[in-house]
Amino acid sequence: MSDFTQFQIPDWLSSQHLKGMLRGIEKEGLRIKPDGYLSRKPHPKKLGSKLTHPFITTDYSENLLELVTDPRLSPKDTLMVLRQLHVLVYRALPEEELMWPLSMPYMRSAEDEDIPLADFGSSNTGKLKTLYRSGLGVRYGRRMQSIAGLHYNLSFGDGFFKSWQAQTPDANELTLTEFKNDKYLGLIRNFKRLTSLVLYLLGASPNVSPCFLAGREHDLILQNDSTYYKPAATSLRMSRLGYTNSVQENLDIRYNNLPEYITGLRRAIQTPHESFQELGLDDADGNPIQINDHILQIENEYYSPIRPKQIAERGETPTEALERRGIAYVEFRAIDLDPYSDIGIRLSSACFLEIMALYCLLNNSPDLLPAEDEELAINLERVVNEGRRDNLHILNNGQEVPLERWMVEHLNNMLPLAALLDAHYGGNDYRAALALMQGKAIQSESTISAQVNADSERLGGMWQLGFTLAQQHRDTLLQQAFSPNTQAKYEVLAEKSVLQQAEIEKVETEDFMDFLQQYR
Template identity: 80%
Template sequence: MSNFASSFVSFDIPNWFDNKHLTGMLRGIEKEGLRVRPDGYLAQTPHPAKLGSKLTHPFITTDYSESLLELITEPKTSPKETLNMLRQLHVLVYQGLPEGELMWPLSMPCMLSSKDEDIPLADYGSSNTGKLKTLYRSGLGIRYGRRMQTIAGLHYNLSFGDGLFEVWQAQTSTAQSQTLTEFKNEKYLGLIRNFKRLTSLVLYLLGASPSVCPCFVAGREHDLELLNDSTYYKPAATSLRMGKLGYTNSVQEQLDIRYNYLPEYVAGLRRAIQTPHESFEKLGLEDADGNPIQINNHILQIENEYYSPIRPKQIAMSGETPTEALERRGIAYVEFRAIDLDPYSDVGIRLSSACFLEVMALYCLLSDSPDLLPEEEETLAINLERVVNEGRREGLHIINNGEEQLLESWMLMHLERMQPLAALLDAHYGGNDYRAAVALMQGKAVHSESTISAQVNSDSKRLGSLWQLGFTLAQQHRKSLLQQTLSPNTQAQYEVLAEKSILQQADIEKAETADFMEFLQQYR
C-alpha cells in the first residue's frame, strides 16, 4: 500500500527549488460544450460554417457528436491569458451559432431524445482521415451508447519548463546516467501517480454534476433519488460524471495500465488496442449492408478511447499515434481530465480553479511518488466512488494508508501543504491569485455547502429543475459573451483561420485517391 499521504507528514519544498524554476510553465485548455436549441433540446444543425472546418481548425472543433463543440486554446504563459483566449473562442462561437442556439453550461446533458440515432455523430467530411474519425465515434456509440458520449468536460493541460528539470537532475545523484527526456518522463509519471492519489480532492472541490435530467438515465438501472419530478440526484454527490453513471467503462477496469515507467504504460495501451473483446466481437465490424460500424472489435479501437483522469501527452506528428509520439520524444505535458464544467462560469472554468490545479500539479510533481500498483488502484477506486456519490456527506471517510480517515481532515492536510507552493507561484507571476485559490479551496473543504455541486443542487431546487438551471445560466452566458467584442485585428485573424481551415479540408479531400475500405484494412 502506498503511503503518499503519510510519507511526508510535513511537505518540504526541495532546497534547490525557487520561483525562478517556474519559468517556462505552459498551460492550455480543451473545453467541450453541447449546442442546444432555444427550447433546450440537443441541436440537430451541422457545425456552423462560420466556425470553419472541424477537421482542420486548430482551436474550434467537435468531440463525439456534431453538436458537441470542443474549444482548444494555444499553450499560454499564464492562466489569465489561457482563460482570455478561451473567452475569445466562446465569443466567436456565439457569433457563429444559428439564431437562438445556446452552449449548454453543464457537464451532464438535458433534453436528449430517447432514441440514440437522434444524437448525430460528428461528420468530418469525405477524406479517409475524416471518415475514420466518424467511424471511431460510431464504434463508441454501439459500444457504450451515444448518450454517454454527450457528457462534456474540461481538460487542463500543463507543462513545466526544461530549466526546472535540468536543475533537478543535476541535484539527483542517481539521475546522472539518464537523458533529460528520461528524467522528465520519470518526474511527469510521478506527478501523474500522485494526481491519481488526489483525484478525490479534485472531485470534491471542482465537481459540478451531482444530478442528472431523467432523459440521461431512462432505461438504465440507477440508485438516484428524485430532487423534483424532473431531476434525479444524490443529495451529497459531487461528480456523477466521474462515477459509474458517467464516463466510466467496466471493460477498461480490467486493463491494468500502469504509470510507473513509460515503456510499461505504452505497452499496456498497445496491448488493449491489439486484444479482441468478446462483447465487441459480437457487435460485428459491419452492418447488414457491409458498412463499417467500428474500427475494430478490440478492447480499445484507438488509444484515445482509454478513459483516465489524467494522461501523459506528447504532440503527435502527422500519421503518428499518441504512443509512438510518447515513445519517440517522451512526455511533453500532462492532461488533467477529471474536471467538470463549472456552469457558473461563462467559459466553464474560473481563474481560482485553474490556479488551484496548477498548485496541485506542482505539489504532485515535487512530492515523493512511490509506484502505483493494482492493490492501491483498487483502494483509490473505492475512495473515488465514495466521493462521487456522497463526497459532501458529513463525517465521510476515505481509505488512506490502509486506514479509514475523515475526508475533511485528509483534504485539509494536503491543502495546507500546498500553501507554500502557492506563495512561490504568486512570487513568480505577481499578485495573489494562487494563494487566494488555495484559501478558497480550504473554505470549501470545511463548508461543503460552498462547493459547486452543493450550489447546483440548491439552485436546481429553487428554479424547479436542473434543466431550468442549465437553461437560465446558458442564456446569461450568451448575453454576457455577445456583449464582448474582439479587437478588429483579432476578429480578422480568426476569420482568416476559419476560411483557411475550409480550404485545407478541401485540399485533403482532393488529394486522396485510396478507397476508404482499403484505407481501413491497412489501418486495422
C-alpha cells in the same frame, strides 16, 4: 496512499524555475435549443472546418463543440483565449441556440439519432474519425458520449527539470527526456492519489435528467419531476453512471515507467474483446460500424483521469509520439464544467490545478500498484456519490480516515507552493485560490456541486438552472468586442481550415474500405 505529510519545498527550487510553464485548455459544450432538445443543425460554417481548425472543433457529436486554446504563459492569458473562442462560437451560432453550461447533458430524448455523430467530411482521415465515434456509440451508447468536460494541459520548462536533475545525485546517467518522463509519471501517480480531492472541490454534476437514465439501473432519487440527483454527490460525471467504462476496469495500465504504460496501452488496442466481437465490424449492408473489435479501437478510447501526452506528428499514434520524444505535457481530465462561469472554468480553479500539479510533481511518488489502485477506486466512488456527506471517510493506506481532515492536510501542505507561484507571476491569485479551496474543504455547502443542487431545487430542476445560466453567459459573451486584428486573425484561421480540409480531400483518393483494411 503515499506519504505526503513530510512535504517541504526543495532547497534548490525558486520562483525563477517556474519560467517556461505552459498551460492550455480543451473545453467541450453541447449546442442546445430552447425547447430542451439538442441541436440537429450542422457545425456552423462560420467557424471553419472542424477537421483542420486548430482551436474550434467537435468532440463526439456534431452538436458537441470542443474549444482548444494554444499553450499560454499564464492562466489569465489562457482564460482570455478561451473566452475569445466562446465569443466566436456565439457570433456563429443560429440565433436560438445556446451552449449548455453543465457537464451532464439535459435530454428530452433518449434516442441515439438525436445525438448525430460528428461529420468530418469525405477524406479517409475524416471518415475514420467519424467511424471511431460510431464505434463508441455501438459499444457504450451515444448518451454517455455526450457528457462534456474540461481538460487542463500543463507542462513545466526544461530549465526547471535541468536544475532538478543537477540536484539529483543518481540522475546524471539519465538523459533529460528520461528524467522528465520519470518526474511527469510521478506527478501522474500522485494526481491519481489525489483525484478525490479534485472531484470534491471542482465537481459540479450532482444531478441528471431522466432521459439520461432511461433503461439504466441506478440508485438516484427524484429531486423534482424532471431531475434525478444524489443529495451529497459531487461529480456523477465521474461515477459509474457517467463517463466510465467497465470493460477498461481490468486493463491494468500502469504509470510506473513509460515503456510499461505504452506496452499496457498497446496490448489493449491489440486484444479482441468478446462483447465487441459480437457487435460485428460491419452492419448488415457491409458498412463499417467500428474500427475494430478490440478492447480499445484507438489509444484515445482509454479513459483515465489524467494522461501523459506528446504532440503527435502526421501519421503518428499517441504512443509512438511518446516513445520517440517522451512526455511533453500532462492532461488533467477529471474536471467538470463550472456552470457558473461563462467559459466553464474560473481563474481560481485553474490556479488551484497548477498548485496541485506542482505538489504532485515535487512529492515523493512510489510505484502505483493494483492494490492501491483498488483503494483509490473505492475512494473515488465514495466521493463522487456522497462527497459532501457529513463525516465521510476514505481509505488511506488501508485505514479509514475522515475525508475533511485528509483534504485539509493536503491543502495546508500546498501553501508554500501557492506563494512560490504568486512570487513568479506577481499578485496573489494562487494564494487566493488555495484559501478558497480550504474554505470549501471544511464547508461543503460552498462547493459548486452543493450550489448546483440548491439552485436546481430553487428554480425547479436541472433544465431551468442550465437554461438560465446559458442565456446569461451568452448575453455576457456577446457584449465582448474584438480588436480588428483579433477579428481578422480568427477569420483567416476559419478560411484557411476550409482550404486545408479541401486539400486533404483532394489528396486522399484511396477507397475508404481499402484504407480501413490497412488500418485494421
